[in-house]
Amino acid sequence: MEANVNESGFRGxxxxxxxxxxxxxxxxxxxRKGYRSTTLxxxxxxxxxxxxxxxxYVSSKEKLLSRIYIQALENIFRNTDKIAGKDLPPDVRLRLIIQNHIKGIIIQSISMFSVFFTEENQLPDKEFRxxxxxxxxxxRIVETIIEEGISQGLFRKSDPKLQAFAIIGMCNWVYKWYKPGPGSYTPEQIADYFTSLLERGYLKGDVEEVPDVPELSEGGREKAGSRKEGYQRLRVKCEELSKLVDEMEKHG
Amino acid sequence: MEANVNESGFRGxxxxxxxxxxxxxxxxxxxRKGYRSTTLxxxxxxxxxxxxxxxxYVSSKEKLLSRIYIQALENIFRNTDKIAGKDLPPDVRLRLIIQNHIKGIIIQSISMFSVFFTEENQLPDKEFRxxxxxxxxxxRIVETIIEEGISQGLFRKSDPKLQAFAIIGMCNWVYKWYKPGPGSYTPEQIADYFTSLLERGYLKGDVEEVPDVPELSEGGREKAGSRKEGYQRLRVKCEELSKLVDEMEKHG
DNA sequence: AGATAGTTTTAATGACTGTTTAGTTATTAA
DNA sequence: TTAATAACTAAACAGTCATTAAAACTATCT
Structure with a gap:
């Protein structure tokens, strides 16, 4: 029945x-309960x-929410400018950004970022913007690194913004599944893993030449070029796949 | 001042x-406003x-939320079993899953999935579970496909669960940034792009042999093997990167 | 026309919650 | 000792909202 006097008190x-x-x-x-469902x-x-x-200590509930947002931002941006500005090759900088990102989310507490990602619409307009x-x-920071990677011939050609969204999404989603504990991965391990996946992909790589990312602006896409046997089929296009699914729909 | 009589009425x-x-x-x-902040x-x-x-029409607000969850699930699962069960190579099946996933989110309406992803804690316990x-x-479905890809020697070795989280995260995050409109990508284009990135990575690939994903369980990781000059440095480990960041902390 | 069932409205209830007010206690300063 | 200030409490205010009850409207069928 007593008030919760856990974790080293509050008074002292x-x-x-x-x-x-x-x-x-x-x-x-x-x-745990959502901003709106949590009472003061x-x-x-x-x-x-x-x-x-x-x-x-806090002048309003809203202010409390603001504080959380400010802290989350501070945390994420603490190192980014330094990393992005440093004279390092783009791939290394991207690795650093990814690591910083995941570390920020996990170490600085998942709760804070869970709120950060889900309660934006509870902020007053000005703050929201x-x-x-x-x-x-x-x-934009991530995007810029990618652009540099491409222009230096280190990265494959791509839509930098879309790629930035993809990477950031992969990293952000960590807050949804990561459960800290003795057997869990460290943030560094996750970052290592994500980086490896993002840099090289999951396919085993014995292809002579990897094609550039398909053009996004038009329908006519890549004519199968000089690739090794056996990887031809990997490049099946989504349009064809769509038909496949549609077909499945009809015939159980 | 009138009630909103937009989009083809309700009465008829x-x-x-x-x-x-x-x-x-x-x-x-x-x-737009959050479940709790939206009044009936x-x-x-x-x-x-x-x-x-x-x-x-609806017996309670909670029931309304339930309905949204049920529909979102139906939508995502509509094709998965058929795709996962089909006798196709793992990489193709994974492509199909990704495409189905992104299509599901975008076409079936972002709103529905936004709610699906953010309001779980508003559900009654039983439903939540x-x-x-x-x-x-x-x-698990995604994971299984990855496992098969690995055991067939088609995918690089990896932690399938972590990889599944990575992929799913990338896809789910679409609901956060995708804005439908005339200039926007189609779901297929996004799926194409993601698949390409996930399969081959963003690095330009003129490496002889791509190393397997680093072991996640131990510290001692990959001794630099026989790789082409110029890609050596790409494999800088995160531990070293960490130090780099820490250093930056100290010296502005 | 009258009855019936389905649909929608007006009006109320009761519970909850962010915020304020006014006052108490403990600690420090003069 | 007195005065001042910070830390806190109890109680109530003012408003909101999910839910219900009961009345009114509408269409269809007899």
Missing amino acids: LDKSLRIQKITDTAAELFH DDVSKELGITKAALYH KIQQEKKKYT | LDKSLRIQKITDTAAELFH DDVSKELGITKAALYH KIQQEKKKYT
Whole structure:
């Protein structure tokens, strides 16, 4: 029946730490139950204080949400500029970005990023736009690295924006499935793995020449060129695959 | 000031269509404002009827959410079994799965999947578990295809589950950035692009032999083997990269 | 026309919750 | 000791919202 007095209390912390604790607790609850479904009573109960006491530290529930967003952004952007600006080959920079990204999500707590990814529409308009803008900025960083990789002849030709979305999506989704624990992967292992997959793909590579990414703007796509036997069929186009599925639809 | 009488009215539809319209409208609003923040007044207003009239078709708000989840699942699973069971090489099956996945999300409406991905914690416990289970089932399907690809020597060695998460994440994230419109990519184009990236990676491929994915279980990883000059450095390990970042931290 | 069933509305209820107010306690400063 | 301030509490305000009850409208059938 007692209030939750877990994890090193709340009273015996100095102010900035107490605010941090409030933010973390809120993030955890918002993550578990959703922002709107979490009451300030829930938060205060979890902290072992009264709701009104909360208002000593945070001026509104909305402000609490803002704080979470600000922290998440700070965390993700902490290293990006340094990485992106460093004089390193694009592939290495991309690796660093990916690693930083996954580390940010996992170490800085999944809850915070879960909220970050799912509660945007709860922010006031102005803040919402700000966040949207920052996200675009981040995408743009990744995009730029990819562009450089391509222009240096290191990366295959592609649509850099689409590729950035693909990579970022793969990384972001970590918050959905990652469960910390003794047997879990470390963020570094995941980053290593993702990088390896993204750089080289999952197909075993004994092909003479890898074709560029298909043109996205037109229908007429790649005429099968000089590739080794056995990999011809890998390049079946999606249009054909579509027909295949449609066919399946009809005949059970 | 009038009620929203857009998109072909509500009154002139037969029952099952009316229920469908309610579900779609709800999904759209839940997507825009969040489940908890959307009132039934919002939904009914959007439909041009009163709140109480809604209760003729849906017994509770929760039920409305359930319906959305059920439809999303139906949509994703519609073809999977047929694809996974078909006697096709693993790489082709994986392509089909990816394509089906992205098509499902985009065509069947982003809103529905946005809700599907973000409002799970609003479901009653029993339903929540059911959904969780279905998601696992889906991951398992992808995983199995990957396992077969590996054992047939077609795919590089890897952790199939991690790879499944990576792929699924890349695909799911589409709901976050895809904006339908005249200049947008088609689902097929996105699927094509993702598949190409996933199969072959973004690095330009003039390497003799692509190394297997690094072992995830131990620290000691790959001794640089017989690879072409110039790609040596690509295989810098994340541990080393970490140090690099840490260093940057200190010296601006 | 009248009855019936299906549909929609108006009006109310009851529970919940973000926020405010007014006051208490503990700690520090003068 | 007195005054001031920070930390906190209890209670209530003001509003919102899911849900229900009961009345009114509409179309169809007899």
